[in-house]
Amino acid sequence: MHEHLESIYHDLKLKYPYQKEYLQSVLEFFESINNVLLEDPKIIESNVIRNIVEPDRIITFKVPWVDDKGKNRFNTGYRVQFNQALGPYKGGIRFTPNVNESVLKFLGFEQTFKNSLTGLPLGGGKGGSDFNPKNKSDAELLRFCQSFMIELHRHLGPTLDVPAGDIGVSQKAIGYMFGMYKRLTHAHHGSFTGKGTNYGGSLGRTEATGYGIIYMTLAALDKYFNTDLKNITIIISGSGNVALHTAYKAKQMGANVVAMSSIDGVIYHPQGIDVALLEHIKEHNQLIEVYLERYPNAVFSKDTKKIWEIPCEIALPCATENELELEDVKKLVKNGLKMLVEGANMPTTLDATHYLLEHNILFIPGKAANAGGVSVSGLEMQQNALHTSWTFETVDNKLKEIMTKLFNSIYETAKSYDKPFDLVSGANILSFKRIYQAMLDQGL
Ligand code: NDP
Ligand code: 2IT
Secondary structure: OOHHHHHHHHHHHHHOOOOHHHHHHHHHHHOOOHHHHHHOOHHHHOOHHHHHOOOOEEEEEEEEEEOOOOOEEEEEEEEEEEEOOOOOEEEEEEEOOOOOHHHHHHHHHHHHHHHHHOOOOOOEEEEEEOOOOOOOOHHHHHHHHHHHHHHHHHHOEOOOEEEEEOOOOOHHHHHHHHHHHHHHHOOOOOOOOOOOHHHOOOOOHHHHHHHHHHHHHHHHHHHHHOOOOOOOEEEEEOOOHHHHHHHHHHHHOOOEEEEEEEOOEEEEOOOOOOHHHHHHHHHOOOOHHHHHHHOOOOEEEOOHHHHHHOOOOEEEEOOOOOOEOHHHHHHHHHOOOOEEEOOOOOOEOHHHHHHHHHOOOEEEOHHHHOOHHHHHHHHHHHHHHHOOOOOHHHHHHHHHHHHHHHHHHHHHHHHHOOOOOOHHHHHHHHHHHHHHHHHHHOOO
């Protein structure tokens, strides 16, 4: 690593010693951009890297709410407004007990680069709370979301900061937050995406991340292997929004999705997962194991790690960060893995990513592969600004176009740096150059 990057990383480690996810995402980025530093001395002179790795601001606040038993509860709310060089801050809101500043800084950092790859005028941000939406009544969720918005609304706006959903934030929660936002601001404008289609949401936003992952996978399969998804064996971790729509589209394209998972375990069904059944199970908040009542020959394991032991040609981690560790990818490679596409944000640890690249496994990083969600969020903002709504087909075609163009642009970038197989570098270099130039042009 270039000494300039080493010195910045050293300082970040001293300043934020416990922010392991954030440091990991910065290090992954630094490992890719040595060559760019060497070709443009202005990067060091302008000190842009020190600037780009720190968020513009972090808003932290207390969220008091009352549970159904009348007991006062408190959570912490955050919004990390990372970078607005290319447009308003844009990125999801996550509600899980492990949300903290490090997790949201890593997500905001990734989002900034991801959004730049889409080619849309979007900056990067992320927010959320350590609130756990599981096993909460509707009334509790409503009270929490309203209290969360009492503080957050003043930091949002269609040209300022536009949140969406992420883990643990359903369309219902978005509706509750948006409803409160409107009461507090007296304005109905597109300051949230992922809204219900009956009050300003875009058709195709629910499906967008998963469909986009498959559009990109198809573009890569075509470019590198001159093939498609027919009869390809796939495993997909998770069974939330991203995993389910990835699975639907993969099956539609002729792939055999043999395993999926959730926090409570893994289902292995060699004949092909019944995705609609799995969606039904999750919608009714049941354990994934219930799948066996309909398909007694499928195999269930409580150990979520078991999914990585299942032989497949393509693995699509679509659950959460760092779910794939070195030992897991070693098993996948031993069992014939050809390609790994990150559906979640940073699901692969750094040493596991190195292992995959060293073993010539085609690897598409999340900031490229899962950009379909935020892309359709960008399209939702466009529709809101125009006071119109497009058909599902229009949105889906635009999504396809964005994902294919995105893939081609990171492939061409990787190739121009003599690393045609290294799409991590392709994505990091291209997105960095776009943000850097915009920052420079605007006086940083
Ligand atoms: P959801 O909350 O809808 O789903 C998350 C899923 O992951 C759930 O099925 C959950 O299980 C499962 N899960 C969590 N931890 C584990 C684990 N350790 N092992 C196995 N399964 C696990 O979230 P999303 O689908 O929206 O998000 C998934 C990932 O995609 C996240 O990394 C998110 O940041 C990223 N992403 C999301 C986008 C979006 O548009 N929603 C866009 C781009 C990226 P359970 O059902 O038991 O809770
Ligand atoms: O990680 C992500 O890209 C998202 N959660 C979606 C962000 C968005 O603003 O649609």
